[in-house]
Amino acid sequence: MFQYKPSLLTLALVAAGASMYSYGALAAEDAANQKAEDESIEVIQVTGIRRSLQESQATKMSNSSVVEAISAEDIGKLPDVSIAESLARLPGVAAQRLDGRANVISIRGLGPDFTTATLNGREQASVNDNRGVEFDQYPSELLNQVVVYKTPDATLMAQSIGGTVDMRTISPLAHGEQTIAISARGELNDLGALNSDSTDKGYRASVSYVDQFLDDTLGFAFGYARMQSPNQEERWQAWGYPELDYDSSKPNVLGGAKPFVRSSELERDGFLVVLEYQPNDQFHSLLDVYYSQFNDQQQLRGIEIPGQWGSGWANDGITAVSDDNGLVTQGIINNAGVIVRNDVNTRDADALSIGWNNKYIVDDNWSLEADIALSKANRTDIGMESYSGTGRGNGNGATDTLGFAYQGDGRYQFTHDLNYADPIVIKLGGAFSWGDPVGPSSQDGFINKPEIDDELKSMRLAAEYVLDSGAVRSVQFGVNYTEREKSKLDQGFYLTLKDYPEMLTVPAKYLLDPTSLAFFGMGDMLSYDSLAFYNDGNYIETNADSVDLSRATNSWLVNEEVTTGFVKANLETEVFGLPLSGNIGLQAVHTDQSSDGTAATVNALGKVEKTPVTAGDSYLEWLPSMNLAFEVAEDQVVRLAAARTLTRARMDKMNANVNFSYTETPSAGNPNWSGGGGNPQLRPWLARQYDISYENYFADQGYFSVALFYKDLENFVFDQHSDFNFGELFPEKSGNPIGDVTLPQNGNGGYVRGVEATVQLDFGYFVPEMEGFGMYLSGTYNESEVKETADSEPTTLPGLSEKTFNATVYYENSGFQARISSRYRSDFLGEVTKISLQRENVNIKAETVVDAQVGYDFSESGIEALYGLSVLFQVNNLTNEPFISYTGDDQRFVRDYQNYGRNYMLGVNYKF
Structure with missing residues (x-):
């Protein structure tokens, strides 16, 4: 790899234990030489933001691949409140927010499906429906470094087209000293408690302990982090924007809306244990165990208002008062019926990761490595809808006259006449005829209960042979085997009051203080504890998969067995007088995949018939890779990289489910069978990807880099028509057994390309009077073209923002610390939750998120009694940036406008 020349300052950081352990990169002989280096190094105290930036820069400099890195300011102190937010500040990385917090990421314009997450080099199971890891599941307090691999090498077992995010825990022996660190922060959301059964206050707390025993041959680290974080939201949500009176010559008008307020409390507990043993220079063993438990409780209350799409069944239609450039900006909904919603979402998830790595140096030339790991994740959701209104079914009960006016930002303000907080006026029951599970208009609510289980086991055996001379420094080779089984059980139930068909006055014991919907003009609304009402057995439940064809094919099981053989030659030589380092390698990846699912259809009685289905496939792919670094001048390097990379398909697309219909006498030219599925x-x-970058490291805490990349996508996944042999499942049926189904299939590819630039400056390097001031800036431009066929229009890639910018300006001196960070992301296609907790892609508007913090470290105060104590004040979402999604190309047609407010945190850290 690129052999940069570290200064005394950088070496001091390593000696102080700031370096983090990487299983795939740390050679065993490094530890043997460390003690000799420690004795000769003058220890220079570097802390806080500058320490983090210097460590990240050192990682980028020394890696043979193109990488970006985040390093902890100190033990248990990564620079942001979540891993996802830290990642979003890196060049070429962008985060998507969920409920106000950064959640999943895109790398170089490719969405979360194209990103693989590892912990200490091992791929992680995920709690979502696919492979993408939700990074807010991992407490930042338990991680010491995160490295993003933008180019792979042959020893990177979990590569992906977008990139690989490797989260790393501490090495207690490399840390080198006994340390105990504790932290606590109080948290406040400035929107207040929007629901009476919620809170706007929370906290975060953590404790870390690192020690060494048996003459520094045995190391131990323990960490625990707890978070109870409040989140409040005012959400404007629209159904859509049809033409007024369904006439294309008329302007578009609000089709309907479901505005609500959401209050949530996120609880997360994380545990980390690391045990490291190195009795001599030859043998090294490390065991790490990580566990997190994640619980999110959400109360959602609002009023659903059918607009133009409700004409004829929920109201008498809209009278337009004014319109502007094709949009009705003011109008009246006449004789309007609405539905009052008291909904609840809960998520219980946990993740477990266990890894055991052993290395043995046989002699001066040979070394061996064995690694085994287990990663498990499971998730149980509840998504409950509880309905109430003035009468049961369409056209019954008291109505209202609703005025609405466009506010210019995508939201609407309403006027009304009814008192929606009056329990005499608003009663439990289905105000609209949305379903008939046990009788006419008998859907009084709905509850979704999906469950996800994901288990991933892996084993790796590897060896390295060091050559005595020549351009090839060493050769690494081995085999990696993984088994993965992921399942989804998707359960949903229609809810009907036991007193059906009567509407029910909410019993007093469930009533809560009214919830204000003043943010869109509808005043107070009736609020009650709907989950407690459900848990007390007040509803009749009807399983949706007995009457809903799509629900019957939402559950699945997917199995994968992957065997990867790899070989990599590490290079170190000169070309035309320029030092050259890097590697050339090859992976052979064999995959055996299968799925258990269901074939389902509706019979003549209107009931769903289900038949088990199992299918699968196997294949072999060859993945060559090359990473070369030319030191064109002192501390200046040009990197060239090329690779063929692989990202496995979404697991919810790989299921064997198919739903279909059978017609004994179809119309001319049509098949007997038709349907769709996985x-x-x-x-x-x-993809075949190519990278070239220039990096100039002009100081320990200063560099400039620019990179160009091109990803030639060999294929892409599209929903396409295909033939399916239904005769194998239903041989008793007459007619042609070959039917037409719509399935996800590999189609044509395209490209993603872009340019990245980064500059990191310590102003004191140029002007001594500005010691302590610095900044970190980066920007990325991406573009793509992917087509289903050669003649089709380009497809918008999920997760691709054309432009992203990040800026951090800081001051750190004499114990004082201040920082303000901003991240910008242009419009992109993102994945969000829709009805029944299913996922869909929508257009998301550009956003700029700003965070800030100030603090003081009393270790530099001269007060001995306060040594190790520091205080910190943080503000997240300082400018109260909303999250906005829209439909079509007109950004006035807002689907979601989510206002989260600001989160304030005040805390203390103590290390001794």
């Missing part, structure tokens, strides 16, 4: 034979996305 594809257990779906192959991975593949």
Whole structure:
């Protein structure tokens, strides 16, 4: 790899234990030489933001691949409140927010499906429906470094087309000293408690302990982090924007809306244990165990208002008062019926990761490595809808005259006449005829109960042979085997009051103080504890999969067995007088995949018939890679990289489910069978990617880099028509057994390309009077073209923002610390939750999120009694940036406008 020349300052950081352990990169002989280096190094105290930036820069400099890194300011102190937010500040990385917090990421314009997450080099199971890891599941307090690999090498077992995010825990032996660190922060949301059964206050707390025993041959680290974080939200949500009176010559008008307020309390507990043993220079063993438990409780209350799409069944239609450039900006909904919603969402999830790594140096030339790991994740959701209104079914009960006016930012303000907080006026029951599970208009609510289980086991055996001379420094080779099983059980139930068909006055014991909907003009609304009402057995439940064809094919099981053989030659030589380092390698990846699912259809009685289905496929792919670094001048390097990369298909697309219909006498030219489903034979996305970058490291805490990348996508996944042999499932049926189904399939590819630039400056390096001031800036431009066929229009890639910018300006001196950070992301296609907790892609508007913090470290105060104590004040979402999604190309057609407010945190840290 690129052999940069570290200064005394950088070496001091390593000696102080700031370096983090990487299983795939740290050679065993480094530890043997460390003690000799420690004795000769003058220890220079570097802390806080500058320490983090210097460590990250050192990682980027020394890695043979193109990487970005985040390092902890100190033990248990990564620079942001979550891993996802820290990642979003890196060049070429962008985060998507969920409920106000950064959640999943895109790398170089490719969405979360194209990103792989590892912990200490091992791929992680995920709690979502696919492979993408939700990074807010990992407490930042338990991680010491995160490295993003933008180019792979042959020893990177979990590569992906977008990139690989490797989260790393501490090495207690490399840390080198006994340390105990504790932290606590109080948290406040400035929107206040929007629901009476919620809170706007929370806290975060953590404790870390690192020690060494048996003459520094045994190391131990323990960490625990707890978070109880409040989140409040005012959400404007629209159904859509049809033409007024369904006439294309008329302007668009609000089709309907479901505005609500959401209060949530996120609780997360994380545990980390690391045990490290190195009795001599030859043998090294490390065991790490990580566990997190995640619980999110959300109360959602609002009023659903059918607009133009409710004409004829919920109201008498809209009278337009004014319109502007094709949009009705003011109008009246006449004789309007609405539905009052008291909904609840809960999520219980946990993740477990266990890894055991052993290295043994046989002699001067040979070393061996064995690694085994287990990663498990499971999730149980509840998404409950509880309905109330003035009468049961369409056209019954008291109505209202609703005025509405466009506010210019996508939201609407309403006027009304009814008192929606009056329990005499608003009663439990289905105000609209949305479903008939046990009788006419008998859907009084709905509850979704999906469950996800994901288990991933891996084993790696590897060896390295060091050559005595020549351009090839060493050769690494081995085999990695993984088994993964992921399942989804999707359960949903229609809810009907036991007193049906009567509407029910909310019993007093469930009533809560009214919830204010003043943010869109509807005043107070009736609020009650709907989950407690459900848990007390007040509803009749009807399983949706007995009457809903799509629900019957939402559950699945996917199995994968992947065997990867790899070889990598590490290079170190000169070319035309320029030092050259890097590697050339090859992976052979064999995959055996299968899925258990269901074939479902509706019989003549209107009931769903289900038949088990199992299918799968196997394949072999060859993945060459090359990473070269030329030191064109002192501390200046040009990197060239090329690779063929692979990202496995979404697991919810690989299921064997199919729903279909059978017609004994179809119309001319049409098949007897038709339907749609998943594809257990779906192959991975593949790409050939090329990178060139220039990096200039002019100081320990200063560098400039620019990079160009091109990803030639060999294929992409599209929903396409295909033939399916239904005769194998239903041989007793007459007619042609070959039917037409719509399945996800590998289609044509395209490209993603872009440019990245980064500059990191310590102003004191140029002007001594500005010692302590610095900044970190980066920007990325991406573009793509992917087509289903050669003649089709380009497809918008999920997760691709054309432009992203990040800026951090800081001051750190004499114990004082201040920082303000901003991240910008242009419009992109993102994945969000829709009805029944299903996922869909929507257009998300550009956003700029700003965070800030100030603090003081009393270790530099001269007060001995306060040594190790520091205080910190943080503000997240300082400018109260909303999250906005819209439909079509007109950004006035807002689907979601989510206002989260600001979160304030005040805390203390103590290390001794």
